[in-house]
Amino acid sequence: MLNLHALSKSFGALNVLSNLDLSVPQGEVLGIIGPNGAGKTTLFNLIAGVQTPSSGEILFEGKDLSRTKVWDRCRLGIARTYQVPKPFTNMSVFENVLAAGLHGGGQKMRDAAERAEEVLETVELAHRKNTPAGDLSLLDLKRLELAKALGSNPRMLLLDEIAGGLTDAECDSLLQIIGGVRDRGTTIVWIEHVIHALRRLADRIAVLHGGNIIVSGSPDEVLQNAHVKQVYLGVEG
Amino acid sequence: MKPTILLGRLALIAGVIFLIAAPAFLSLRGMQLTTEFMSLLVLAMMWNLLAGYADIVTVGQHAFVGIGAYAFFGFLVLLGVDPYLSVLLAGVVSLIFAIPVMGLIFRLRAGYLAVGSWVVAETLMLAAGKLSAFGGGSGKSMPVSFVKSFGASTPDRYANVYWLAFALLAAAFLSTWYLLRSRIGVGLTAMRDDEEGAGAIGVNLRRARVLCFLWVAPFLGMAGAIITMQKLRVAPPASFSILDWTVYIIFIVVIGGVGSFEGPIIGTIVFFLIREFLNDLGVWHLIILGVISIGVILVEPKGIWGLLRRFVPGDLIPVGHKPRR
Numbered sequence: 001m002l003n004l005h006a007l008s009k010s011f012g013a014l015n016v017l018s019n020l021d022l023s024v025p026q027g028e029v030l031g032i033i034g035p036n037g038a039g040k041t042t043l044f045n046l047i048a049g050v051q052t053p054s055s056g057e058i059l060f061e062g063k064d065l066s067r068t069k070v071w072d073r074c075r076l077g078i079a080r081t082y083q084v085p086k087p088f089t090n091m092s093v094f095e096n097v098l099a100a101g102l103h104g105g106g107q108k109m110r111d112a113a114e115r116a117e118e119v120l121e122t123v124e125l126a127h128r129k130n131t132p133a134g135d136l137s138l139l140d141l142k143r144l145e146l147a148k149a150l151g152s153n154p155r156m157l158l159l160d161e162i163a164g165g166l167t168d169a170e171c172d173s174l175l176q177i178i179g180g181v182r183d184r185g186t187t188i189v190w191i192e193h194v195i196h197a198l199r200r201l202a203d204r205i206a207v208l209h210g211g212n213i214i215v216s217g218s219p220d221e222v223l224q225n226a227h228v229k230q231v232y233l234g235v236e237g
Numbered sequence: 238m239k240p241t242i243l244l245g246r247l248a249l250i251a252g253v254i255f256l257i258a259a260p261a262f263l264s265l266r267g268m269q270l271t272t273e274f275m276s277l278l279v280l281a282m283m284w285n286l287l288a289g290y291a292d293i294v295t296v297g298q299h300a301f302v303g304i305g306a307y308a309f310f311g312f313l314v315l316l317g318v319d320p321y322l323s324v325l326l327a328g329v330v331s332l333i334f335a336i337p338v339m340g341l342i343f344r345l346r347a348g349y350l351a352v353g354s355w356v357v358a359e360t361l362m363l364a365a366g367k368l369s370a371f372g373g374g375s376g377k378s379m380p381v382s383f384v385k386s387f388g389a390s391t392p393d394r395y396a397n398v399y400w401l402a403f404a405l406l407a408a409a410f411l412s413t414w415y416l417l418r419s420r421i422g423v424g425l426t427a428m429r430d431d432e433e434g435a436g437a438i439g440v441n442l443r444r445a446r447v448l449c450f451l452w453v454a455p456f457l458g459m460a461g462a463i464i465t466m467q468k469l470r471v472a473p474p475a476s477f478s479i480l481d482w483t484v485y486i487i488f489i490v491v492i493g494g495v496g497s498f499e500g501p502i503i504g505t506i507v508f509f510l511i512r513e514f515l516n517d518l519g520v521w522h523l524i525i526l527g528v529i530s531i532g533v534i535l536v537e538p539k540g541i542w543g544l545l546r547r548f549v550p551g552d553l554i555p556v557g558h559k560p561r562r
Contacts, residue, residue: 048437050433050436050437069436069441069443070436070437071436071439071440071441071442072441074436074437074438074439075439079437079438080437082434082437086431086433086434086437087430087431087434088426088427088429088430088431088434088435089430089431090426090429090430090496091426091427091430091557092557092559094558094559094560095423095426095557095558096427098423098558099423099424099426099427099435099438099440100438100439102420102423102424103420103423103424103427103435103438103439103440103441104438104439105439106439108420109420109558113558113560113561114561116560117560117561117562129560130559130560148434148438149438151438152438152439
């Protein structure tokens with residue numbers, strides 16, 4: 001579904017990603033881990049279209065996205081959440097999701113409104129639908145990030161540290177929701193530091209280090225890998 | 238409905254009734270002031286749409302007011318077109334000019350766009366000063382015969398220009414309200430709150446900006462035409478006045494509340510009250526305007542409406558959407 005070929009991104013002399021190759025098949029939940037500064041968020045910014053690659057190509061369902069703007073990528077079916085939630089603070093929770101359906105989903109007002117209500121039920125935020133988004137707690141902001149991404153009815157979801165900063169109970173609640181999204185066949189690429197969350201839901205984990213993927217495999221394989229333990233978990237073999 | 242919202246809406250309805258009934262009891266001076274109020278409110282609503290929603294913080298709004306003024310004067314005086322049709326044509330000319338201006342300044346962002354829009358406006362002002370048919374740099378007054386074409390007597394003329402300004406304000410208000418209620422408006426409101434986030438949920442930021450810029454241009458041009466109907470002359474420094482049509486407008490929107498429908502209305506009322514009561518203070522009146530705007534921004538960046546919004550649990554002019562269930 002998503003194919004990255006020789007993807008590189010530099011900021012001046014700093015090479016954040018270099019010749020990265022990655023394929024994500026339809027329906028997979030791919031976890032991406034790596035130390036801070038490994039290039040994880042840059043990778044998402046390139047896939048989502050916020051930044052342009054220095055070289056390489058991004059193919060989504062066979063289509064080259066090199067010249068595709070961020071809003072058009074969303075319309076093609078790629079939706080993302082942000083590590084630090086980006087709610088539309090002066091709009092209600094319902095309107096936040098409605099906007100995603102109207103624009104990313106290309107729906108008419110009535111259909112987008114129905115979709116927004118469904119999504120808010122899914123993420124367990126329906127009881128706060130008339131609340132201004134700026135008044136939400138962290139957990140609810142994370143739910144809203146997810147709801148906004150789902151509002152456009154995406155085929156691929158990019159989750160950026162969505163479980164970060166949550167208590168175990170809050171994280172568990174969010175994982176149930178993400179599990180539901182996975183069960184409906186949505187492909188998920190998920191950057192996360194909360195390893196037990198990935199262990200629970202990811203089909204595969206890729207480890208990003210120094211701008212490239214050093215290991216990729218099942219969660220158990222990857223987390224037992226000596227090199228991964230050394231560069232990411234900071235423990236010797 | 239909450240009492241504060243009800244009170245606010247009643248005040249708005251009272252304002253509309255006042256505007257409809259005003260010609261029956263206002264003096265000529267009152268008519269002139271209220272006409273000017275409505276023209277400035279249109280300019281403020283348009284700047285608010287650009288800066289408050291689409292993040293196009295232009296300092297060159299006076300360009301389109303001036304283009305409208307000169308276009309109106311040209312159609313009426315030089316070509317002998319009907320004055321009311323000339324007002325509409327001034328809007329069309331302003332729209333046509335907006336296309337190349339947009340092509341130029343949309344290559345820039347943020348502060349560079351602001352400076353770029355100002356440079357374009359000043360260049361257009363200098364170009365207007367080269368038009369000998371319009372009196373060159375010193376401008377030209379409207380011949381009496383053309384003045385009489387929009388009112389045989391002075392009271393008739395004041396009333397006709399008043400209703401024209403009222404119609405423009407109503408059109409600007411209702412169409413902008415409809416725009417903000419539409420699918421595009423939901424995207425613009427999302428842009429207002431977080432531009433990158435809006436792009437990520439599929440809002441076409443470029444298209445939204447283009448639409449807003451082209452949306453405001455005809456309204457600015459027609460407001461320029463109505464202002465010319467009041468001033469009865471065109472001159473580059475007056476028709477393209479950065480102070481009158483941009484700086485004061487920014488003040489109005491900032492103190493009223495940028496990025497809200499209510500803000501420009503409140504700001505225009507406050508501006509007129511300050512101007513009318515403190516005008517005798519000369520340059521101190523401008524200093525007080527500056528101090529008030531800085532004070533309001535420091536206390537509440539969303540202006541007076543932002544302050545009031547702490548006590549009013551909803552919009553007086555609702556542009557949002559509620560769930561059906």
